[in-house]
Amino acid sequence: MSEIENQAIRVLLIEDDTDDAVVIQEIIAEFKRPKFEFNYRKNLKEGLEFFLRKEVDVVLLDLSLPDCRGLRTFHKIQEAGPEVPIIILSGFESDEMAIQAVGEGAQDYLVKSTINGSMLFRVLRYAIERQRAAKRIYAAEEKYRTVFENSAVGITVVDGQGQIISWNKFCEDLLGMNREDLYQKHVQTLYPAEEWQKLCDCKIRQKGNQEHFDTKMFRKNATAVDVDISISVLKDIDGNITGSIGIFRDITERKRLERMKDEFISTVSHELRTPMTIVREGVSQVLDGILGEITDDQRQILEITLEGIDRLSRIINDLLDISKLDAGRVELKKERGDLKEVFEHVGASFQPAFENKGLKWICDFPQEKYEYSFDRDKIIQVLTNLIGNALKFTDKGSIAVRLTEEPDGVVCSVEDTGPGIASDDLKHVFDRFSQFGRVYGPGEKGTGLGLAISKVLVEMHGGKIWAESQLGQGTKFFFSLPKIAENG
Amino acid sequence: MKKKILVVDDETYISLMVSGRLKANGFEVVTANDGQMGYEKTLAEKPDLVLLDIMMPGVDGYECLRMIKTNAETAAIPVMMLSAKAQQADLAKAREVGASGFITKPFKADEMLAQIREVLAV
Ligand SMILES: Nc1ncnc2c1ncn2[C@@H]1O[C@H](COP(=O)(O)OP(=O)(O)O)[C@@H](O)[C@H]1O
Ligand SMILES: [Mg+2]
Numbered sequence: 001m002s003e004i005e006n007q008a009i010r011v012l013l014i015e016d017d018t019d020d021a022v023v024i025q026e027i028i029a030e031f032k033r034p035k036f037e038f039n040y041r042k043n044l045k046e047g048l049e050f051f052l053r054k055e056v057d058v059v060l061l062d063l064s065l066p067d068c069r070g071l072r073t074f075h076k077i078q079e080a081g082p083e084v085p086i087i088i089l090s091g092f093e094s095d096e097m098a099i100q101a102v103g104e105g106a107q108d109y110l111v112k113s114t115i116n117g118s119m120l121f122r123v124l125r126y127a128i129e130r131q132r133a134a135k136r137i138y139a140a141e142e143k144y145r146t147v148f149e150n151s152a153v154g155i156t157v158v159d160g161q162g163q164i165i166s167w168n169k170f171c172e173d174l175l176g177m178n179r180e181d182l183y184q185k186h187v188q189t190l191y192p193a194e195e196w197q198k199l200c201d202c203k204i205r206q207k208g209n210q211e212h213f214d215t216k217m218f219r220k221n222a223t224a225v226d227v228d229i230s231i232s233v234l235k236d237i238d239g240n241i242t243g244s245i246g247i248f249r250d251i252t253e254r255k256r257l258e259r260m261k262d263e264f265i266s267t268v269s270h271e272l273r274t275p276m277t278i279v280r281e282g283v284s285q286v287l288d289g290i291l292g293e294i295t296d297d298q299r300q301i302l303e304i305t306l307e308g309i310d311r312l313s314r315i316i317n318d319l320l321d322i323s324k325l326d327a328g329r330v331e332l333k334k335e336r337g338d339l340k341e342v343f344e345h346v347g348a349s350f351q352p353a354f355e356n357k358g359l360k361w362i363c364d365f366p367q368e369k370y371e372y373s374f375d376r377d378k379i380i381q382v383l384t385n386l387i388g389n390a391l392k393f394t395d396k397g398s399i400a401v402r403l404t405e406e407p408d409g410v411v412c413s414v415e416d417t418g419p420g421i422a423s424d425d426l427k428h429v430f431d432r433f434s435q436f437g438r439v440y441g442p443g444e445k446g447t448g449l450g451l452a453i454s455k456v457l458v459e460m461h462g463g464k465i466w467a468e469s470q471l472g473q474g475t476k477f478f479f480s481l482p483k484i485a486e487n488g
Numbered sequence: 489m490k491k492k493i494l495v496v497d498d499e500t501y502i503s504l505m506v507s508g509r510l511k512a513n514g515f516e517v518v519t520a521n522d523g524q525m526g527y528e529k530t531l532a533e534k535p536d537l538v539l540l541d542i543m544m545p546g547v548d549g550y551e552c553l554r555m556i557k558t559n560a561e562t563a564a565i566p567v568m569m570l571s572a573k574a575q576q577a578d579l580a581k582a583r584e585v586g587a588s589g590f591i592t593k594p595f596k597a598d599e600m601l602a603q604i605r606e607v608l609a610v
Contacts, residue, residue, distance in 0.1 A: 270543070273572035274499055277594040281505040284597055290512045313594055317574070324575075377576070 008035040009128065010055060014047035014077075015040070015062040015089065020112055024060065027117050036124070044068040044076060051080055058127055059086045060110075063097060074101045083135070085127040107131065151247075154227075157234075158187050159243040174227075174250055176220035187246070190217050192224055201462035201482055203408070204231050205241055214251065214328070226255045255328070262327035269316045276316075280309045311445050318449035322432065325456045332375040332460055336484065339370040339379070339410065343401055346383045353391055360398035370403050370410055373484045378457045382465075385450040386414040386477045392446065393475070394418035409463070409482040416476075421469040429467055430455045454479070490516040491608055494535040496526035496552065497570070498544040502593075506539065506570070509597050510604075523547030527555045530562050537608055539591075542571040542578065550585055557586040566607045570595070 011028060015021045021040055028036045039054070041047040044065045051059065063073050077086055088109035090098035098109035107127035110120070148155055154171035156164055163184050172178055175190070188196050195215045204211050210232045216224040229248035236242050285291055287302040294302070324330050347361060354361050390399045397417025404411045421429060425436040435448040451465075458465040462482045469475035493515050497503045500521065507517040518533050520526040524547045530538055538556065542549035549569060556562045566588040571578065574592035582590055588607050591600050 270572045273593045274502065277572070278499075278501045278505055280594040281509065281597065285505070285508060285512075288512075288597070290508065309594065320575075 008037040009124065010037045010039065010057045011060060011124065012039045012041065012047065012051060012054075012056045012058070013060040014042075014044065014065065015060070016042050016065050017062070018042075020062075020089075024115065024120070027115070027120050030117060031121055042066075044073055048076060048080060051077065051084075056081070056084055058107075058124055059084060060089055061086055062089045063101070071097060071101060071104070074104070074106060078105060083131070085131040087123060087127055154246075154248045156182075156187065156190075156246045156248075157243065158246070160241060162186050162188065164190075165243070171248075174219075174225065174248070175217060181220060192216055192218065195224075197485075198462070199231075201485070203482075204244070205233060206408075209233065217248065226251045258327045259329075262323045262329060265319055265323040269320050272316055273313070276309060276313055280306065280313075283309070307445075311447075315447045315449075318447045318453060321453050322449055322456070325453065325460075330460070332378060334373045334375050334461075336371060336373050337376055339372055339374070339403055339412065339481070340365045340367075342376060342379055343383065343403065343412075346380055346387060347401065349384075350387055350391060354399070357391070357394075358396065359391070359394060362398050362400035364400060364402040367403070367405065370405070371484070372410060372481050374461055374481055378461075379481075382454040382457050382479065383412075383414070385454050386479075389446075389450065389477075390414055390416035390418065390475070397474075406480075409480050411478055411480045413476055413478045415474065417474045420471045420473045420475055421467070422471050426467060426469055430465070490514060491536040491610060492516045492518065492533065493604070494518050494520060494526065494529055494533060494538045495570075496520045496523070496529075496538060496544075496549070497541040498522055499541075502541070509600075513601055523549060523552035523555075526552045527562075530556050530565060531559070534562075535565065537604060538565060538567040539570045539604075540567050540587075542569060542573050542582075550581065553582070553585045553587060568603065568607060570600075 013021060013024055015024070025038055025040065028038050039050060039056070041050050042065075044067050047059075047061075047065075050056075059077055061074060061077060063070055065073055068076065074086065074088065077084075082105075085107040086101075086105075088098040088101045088106050089112050090109055091112055095111065098106075102109055107130060108123050110123060148168050151168060151170055154174045155168045156171055157166040159165050163186055164182050165184070167182055172182070175181075191199065195217075198215065199213070202211055202213070210230060212228065212230045214226070214228050217227050217229075219225055227248040228251050229246050231244055231246045233241055234243045234245060283302050283305050286294060287299065287306065321330075343363065343365070347363065351361070387399065387401070394416040395418070399417075400413075400415045402411075402413045402415070404413070421436060425434075428434045429436075430451045432452045433448040434451075435446055455465050458479045458481075463480040465477070465479040467475065467477050493510055495503050495506050495510070495517060496519070497506070498521050503519045503521065507519060510517050518529060518535065520529045522544050526538065526540060527547070529535075540549045540552060544552075547555075549571065553567055553569075556565060556567060563586075567586070568589040568591060569578075569582045569587050570591045570593065572593040579590050589603050591603060
């Protein structure tokens with residue numbers, strides 16, 4: 001308020017009733033700190049002239065003047081100087097109109113017959129202060145608006161019903177769209193149907209935080225462009241969702257490179273398989289004695305050689321998988337099915353191995369059936385990897401699988417009594433090529449890609465995957481699958 | 489009587505390895521090193537089974553399979569793919585054109601033999 005303290009506040013009163021004007025003038029003359037400079041005009045025409053010619057800090061305005069009546073009076077002044085605060089003076093009977101004026105931007109209103117010194121003083125000071133605060137907010141907003149408009153990313157703001165209410169220039173450029181294509185259109189219209197479904201499956205609004213995806217958006221000409229988008233939910237003070245903001249970038253070039261990499265890896269892995277077949281079969285023919293007797297020492301070396309070759313081929317398979325997933329060349333073939341049946345099927349294939357190691361196999365499926373929508377082969381791949389890991393790392397005890405239904409889906413778990421994973425390592429188990437506590441001696445050596453692949457596969461289903469473990473306490477892996485959507 | 493298997497592969501060493509394994513297990517083996525020759529030998533030799541590679545120059549495995557399956561004289565002969573291609577899509581395509589099985593390279597001899605015996609019912 002210090003600025004106001006030093007210089008006089010210039011008040012313009014526009015009022016046709018001289019008696020009222022005198023009363024106000026006298027009240028204002030009493031004010032000492034800050035001082036007020038009082039100006040007075042009798043009708044709108046003269047009021048406006050003064051207003052436009054001189055600098056005015058605040059206007060006291062009667063709405064019924066000889067040359068203009070009602071809200072129009074207010075609008076005229078407001079148009080002439082939108083940054084100057086206006087206080088409406090009203091009689092009892094015109095109360096309602098004054099309130100309407102406040103709704104349209106007047107700072108306040110005073111009922112003339114009730115005006116007294118302290119009230120007028122307070123209303124004038126606050127009107128000016130509020131106007132200044134509004135200016136500061138405007139300046140701050142302007143700063144954000146500049147960031148918004150000049151960002152090299154597309155931004156869309158959507159209301160609680162999913163309608164687009166604002167967007168930036170880059171969004172228009174990226175999508176090749178203009179106001180007609182965007183304003184108040186439902187955001188759904190920006191996405192191909194299956195991409196929209198994927199976004200819905202993630203239930204961003206229910207979770208109420210920020211999510212990041214690779215997806216596709218439509219351009220004006222109905223072609224789709226690859227984007228990565230992060231979506232943040234907007235909430236009011238009470239925590240109710242009022243809309244969301246999407247920030248997206250064109251990733252066509254990245255996708256192109258991923259496809260090139262994928263083609264390259266595909267080619268290389270096919271090329272590698274032929275010589276590997278020759279080496280593997282050559283070694284195993286010698287090992288099988290087809291070409292004559294061999295000594296125990298020779299046998300031992302050849303067995304190790306075969307293991308190495310098999311490991312190499314697992315690496316190639318996993319690399320091929322992950323590269324296809326990166327390039328978005330894997331499509332889920334989701335169908336309704338019973339998860340329990342899938343667990344039992346995978347479990348059965350591991351039975352001989354469990355018996356071999358003397359491990360107990362525990363199934364905990366409290367329900368008769370677990371009907372979900374999933375790609376059977378992909379879920380088998382995930383489970384095979386989780387159970388395979390448990391088997392690989394556990395020497396005694398048990399491996400337990402569980403299905404637990406929760407309100408928004410099912411949680412599947414694989415639990416072992418193995419060595420556990422140190423907490424520093426646990427953070428990285430889903431990273432590519434991460435392997436900790438390698439198994440020594442004979443047995444299947446891993447690639448460190450299994451969990452990375454499983455993660456992508458589970459996320460493609462709209463689920464999550466995570467692990468809990470402590471050294472010496474065994475390990476639990478979990479993954480969730482969402483409920484079948486109501487609309488099928 | 490010995491069952492006769494035709495091995496079609498453009499890689500001579502693969503043919504050599506596969507033939508060696510099959511002979512050691514009591515099969516009679518003939519070989520061809522591309523798709524066109526594979527089809528012609530199927531017609532001429534009337535093998536009990538064809539083991540067919542996919543990626544070959546000229547007439548590839550799929551095309552050769554189609555030729556075998558569309559000729560009434562050879563259509564009944566079972567064909568198993570033996571390929572470095574191992575993607576779901578490849579398997580599906582082979583089945584569609586009429587393959588009786590799919591063995592991926594590198595193969596494990598036991599598994600390959602088990603599949604062959606199943607198809608031949610021996
Ligand atoms: N059940 C488990 N118990 C202990 N460690 C595990 C378990 N599962 C995974 N890990 C650790 O996570 C690493 C990565 O697993 P994964 O991605 O499946 O690769 P791989 O099995 O090929 O090594 C493993 O090498 C191991 O160190
Ligand atoms: Mg693994």
